Amino acid sequence: MAVLVTGGGGYIGTHVCVELLNHGYDIVVVDNFSNSSVEGINRVKTITGKTFKIYQTDLLHKRKLIDIFEQNSINSVIHLAGYKSVGESTEKPIKYYANNIISTINICEIMKKFDVKKIVFSSSATVYAPSNNHQPISENFPLGATNPYGRTKLIIEHFLSDLSQSDSDWSIGILRYFNPVGAHSSGLIGEDPKGVPNNLVPYLARVAIGKLPVLSIFGNDYPTMDGTGVRDYIHVVDLAQGHVYALQKVESTTGIDRYNLGTGKGYSVLEMVHSYEKASGRKIPYEIAPRRKGDVAICYADPSKARNELGWVAKIGLKEMCQDSWNWQQNNPNGYEGDHPSPLNALKR
Numbered sequence: 001m002a003v004l005v006t007g008g009g010g011y012i013g014t015h016v017c018v019e020l021l022n023h024g025y026d027i028v029v030v031d032n033f034s035n036s037s038v039e040g041i042n043r044v045k046t047i048t049g050k051t052f053k054i055y056q057t058d059l060l061h062k063r064k065l066i067d068i069f070e071q072n073s074i075n076s077v078i079h080l081a082g083y084k085s086v087g088e089s090t091e092k093p094i095k096y097y098a099n100n101i102i103s104t105i106n107i108c109e110i111m112k113k114f115d116v117k118k119i120v121f122s123s124s125a126t127v128y129a130p131s132n133n134h135q136p137i138s139e140n141f142p143l144g145a146t147n148p149y150g151r152t153k154l155i156i157e158h159f160l161s162d163l164s165q166s167d168s169d170w171s172i173g174i175l176r177y178f179n180p181v182g183a184h185s186s187g188l189i190g191e192d193p194k195g196v197p198n199n200l201v202p203y204l205a206r207v208a209i210g211k212l213p214v215l216s217i218f219g220n221d222y223p224t225m226d227g228t229g230v231r232d233y234i235h236v237v238d239l240a241q242g243h244v245y246a247l248q249k250v251e252s253t254t255g256i257d258r259y260n261l262g263t264g265k266g267y268s269v270l271e272m273v274h275s276y277e278k279a280s281g282r283k284i285p286y287e288i289a290p291r292r293k294g295d296v297a298i299c300y301a302d303p304s305k306a307r308n309e310l311g312w313v314a315k316i317g318l319k320e321m322c323q324d325s326w327n328w329q330q331n332n333p334n335g336y337e338g339d340h341p342s343p344l345n346a347l348k349r
């Protein structure tokens with residue numbers, strides 16, 4: 001019996017694969033590698049010493065999904081695949097709606113066909129309505145995404161809820177991520193954004209290593225301790241372990257539940273800069289820029305539901321988040337790129 005991991009080649013996906021394998025699960029990975037690298041998957045095998053099947057397939061191709069279910073004994077799915085850039089989603093809503101929503105409908109349709117009804121879905125804190133006054137955010141906080149990417153996550157959450165209502169055999173766990181950062185302690189897998197990073201920590205990493213000259217801090221006039229935005233940064237290994245706990249719950253129950261995966265602590269952009277400077281031993285030049293459209297001042301999780309119902313808590317602190325990010329950045333100054341330019345050749349290893 002295996003867990004099908006969609007998007008297993010990505011930043012979160014590779015870390016989830018490592019944790020699943022370390023917990024004794026068999027896995028099958030499906031990824032179209034549009035925003036990830038086969039080399040990441042090769043390194044999951046190196047870290048764990050385990051092997052597993054990988055399908056380079058788009059979830060929009062139902063026939064190929066059927067083949068995967070026919071060729072493997074799959075009994076649950078962790079569905080991570082999807083486009084994830086807030087900025088790009090505002091420019092290319094068709095791309096986001098078509099890919100994220102249709103691929104989820106396809107995977108659920110094929111799951112139903114094969115009577116596989118256990119799924120953990122990767123959602124985001126971006127589904128919550130923006131608020132600066134009601135922190136921390138618990139799962140019953142009002143919903144209301146403010147960008148197309150977030151709306152695809154919200155629509156999928158509603159779809160999964162309807163699915164659960166229609167058939168009580170389904171068991172569904174929805175994980176709302178806060179801000180995943182850091183990397184596996186081996187330094188072999190980590191975040192490898194294409195082009196200029198949009199997110200703070202990969203941007204800090206590129207400035208620290210000298211690939212980007214200066215960090216722009218988007219606003220220093222927010223109502224926070226130092227005026228810069230506050231977020232709930234969570235180590236990606238903690239986040240990945242949250243998937244294993246959620247899967248265990250999904251395996252043992254039916255129905256649908258939503259869980260925040262965050263630490264419950266907020267750090268400002270300036271605190272992040274200082275922590276990254278310490279971890280890297282490098283000075284990080286920054287300048288104050290105007291606020292970024294759509295940003296809220298403060299966003300951090302109430303993670304107590306995951307603690308109480310899944311038995312999961314985030315354990316890794318800010319220092320290690322920055323150290324592990326820096327370790328990954330130093331070991332892989334060009335990300336996965338360069339070593340294995342052709343995904344198909346790399347797959348043959």
Ligand code: UFG
Nearest residue numbers: 124125126178179198199200203216217218229231269295
């Ligand atoms: N920031 C900067 N400069 C940068 C990048 C970010 O000052 O170059 C600031 C932002 O203004 C914000 C903080 O750093 O205050 C964190 O920004 P990120 O872009 O790293 O993360 P966000 O909180 O904006 O968004 C992230 C993911 C979304 C997800 C959301 C969930 O990118 O996909 O968390 O809360 F939906």
